[in-house]
Amino acid sequence: MHRFIGRERELRVLGAALARVREGGGGQKPGECVLLRGRRRVGKSSLVEEFLGRAEVPYLFFTAAGGSAEDELTELADAVASSTLPERSLFAEEAPNQWNAAFRLLAEILPDDRPSVIVIDEVPYLMDRIDAFEGMLQRAWDRLLSRKPVLLLLVGSDLSMMEALNSYDRPFHQRGREMVLGPLNPADIGDMLDLEPAAAFDAALVTGGLPLVCAEWPRGASLWEFLRTSLDNPISALLVSAERSLAAEFPPQAMSREVLRAIGSGERTFTNIARAAGGIAHTTLTRATDLLTAKRVVAAELPVSLRPSKERRYRVADPYLRFWLAFLDPHMAEIERMRGDLALTRIKERWTSWRGRAVEPLVRESLARLLPDDVLPAAPAIGGYWTRGNDVEIDLVGADRQPVAKELLFLGSVKWLENASFDSHDLAALHKHRAAVTDEPVPLIAVSRSGVDCAGLQATYGPEELLTAWREN
Structure with missing residues (x-):
């Protein structure tokens, strides 16, 4: 299947974790936990679904939606009802109204005699919205869940929050193995799209290796054929993926969006970014750049040399987002009026110079x-x-x-x-x-x-x- 080209290594890692659960079935704590993180739209959920399809064990797949504790519990109950856990009906009968009780009941309905998988997707929403969620999860894991032959997959897109979940001063520290899912790399992209090496790097700069965007690129098609088709379709993955990711991470009114736009337009120094973002205050810009770098959306770099330097430069870390901010975001209204041809002309005019700088991080x-x-x-x-x-x-x-x-x-x-x-x-x-x-x-x-x-x-x-x-x- 297209979207799983280049994911065999990750599937092997998850398969090995499940094998350890299966082999440790007689131990006191046979359970395993994996913390899977990766940027939005890199295919985390798709990877997990493919793994579950291959694993052929009972499983629960719950996705948090960013609602209240009560709303999330309702969603959890629905997910349990549609799961393949053999004792799932018991959850509906008890209908727990507290997260501690939900974890306890979940542990009770897991099989004792064979492995199962629990997936909790978008964990950062739960960490953010539910009081003491990490502590409740830690207690439930230590006392109940890890005593069952279960593989617990905790999945999240907010990289800094997922890293924090496993940090030494947090309740869940060292209870899970960390796994990072990156975008498809240039070799994966070249194989998937049947492209020569130079063209594979071009495709990596435009798609960022996002599986959804790559999936819309016809095999063997040139960069310009792909862009012409995508710009003629206002709901193409190339056009909409960035906006959806940014909307999930940064509210529209947040100054971070303006700062990100300034960096995406090509400004690299603190002073020029401040000017391009409307002359914002030094402290406001510092807060915004700190947030953007903490979320790994922006990279802040210093020159590498034998002497110290303060000449920090900023760049958009994700190649696809960098392309989108430079060429698509400023002209979205035009593209929606079905004038993608104008955007394509601009890209052709600026492509060589833009690509020359954009490819440098990939070369390094x-x-x-x-x-x-x-x-x-x-x-x-x-x-x-x-x-x-x-x-x-x-x-x-x-x-x-x-x-x-x-x-x-x-x-x-x-x-x-x-x-x-x-x-x-x-x-x-x-x-x-x-x-x-x-x-x-x-x-x-x-x-x-x-x-x-x-x-x-x-x-x-x-x-x-x-x-x-x-x-x-």
Whole structure:
């Protein structure tokens, strides 16, 4: 099936957890808990549904809706009634009106002689809306649920809250194994859509690897064919997924939305973001950027170099959201009037320059996965370097740590153009910038979409090499 390309590893992890439950059936606490987190729309629920379909054990799948404690209990009762737990009718007879009682009754109706699965989706809603939910969950797990052969899957999209659930000062600390579900990676996308390596990276920048968006991309279709079709459909996943995710995380009136728009438009420095967001106050902007970085929506980065720097830069962390904010969000009214052709023209005009910067984080992550190789060592930190006035800007800085390194391992340039190779002029610029950063003969590398046309580099990488970094060995 399309949507599960690239998810075999995650299915194996869940299958292994269920196998441990099955094998530990005679122990005092055979139960296992997995905390599954990932950004909205990366396919967490679909992954769990596929796992349940393969597992062939009794299960309960409950999704919190963000309502009151009473409303959530009503939803839980409905979920139990439609579950495959053999004793589910007992839950309806007792109809618990407190969460402690609901957990206790849930433990009672779980089978003793065979494994079962309980899924609680959107756990952060319960943490946020129900008093002492984490404490009740912890007590129920320690005293009741973990004594049954059950796999408890706690699923959530709010990354910071899901991390907090397992932190050392919280009731549920160390009771679950953490599992992170990322988007489909460039290799997965290339396989799913039958694309060449360079085109797979383009697709990764536009779809962000979101399965719902990728599922609307016809196999073998070009980027421009996909965009033309999506922009002609006002309810396409490409157009609506971002708004739905943002609406769930940030209320429309929140200043975070304005700040995110400013960063998405291409502003990277604190001062320029403040100006683009309407000249908001320093403290307001600080609160907004702190919230956006805590939720992993925005990345705040410092230059990697041998000396400290305060030149923090901001970028939208998710490639799809970055694309949507830059090209789609400002023109949604136009697209809804069925003038997606105007948006497509704008994208074509700005695509090369936008892509050149947008691909850099993906290149860095690819190298981090690829190294060490025959030429370069493993690099614990791969970032970039810049000065306030951008008179020196280096796309790739490999170092022993970040942001202040003890040793630079390599410096490099990314040239991601359709028809222009990395040439001697690019190499001369890289030499000049290296001299501004260090006197040492640090190895120089190039990453180019269209090959390299000069000598004097320690290593070169193209789309094919970068894509191999994402394939499982």
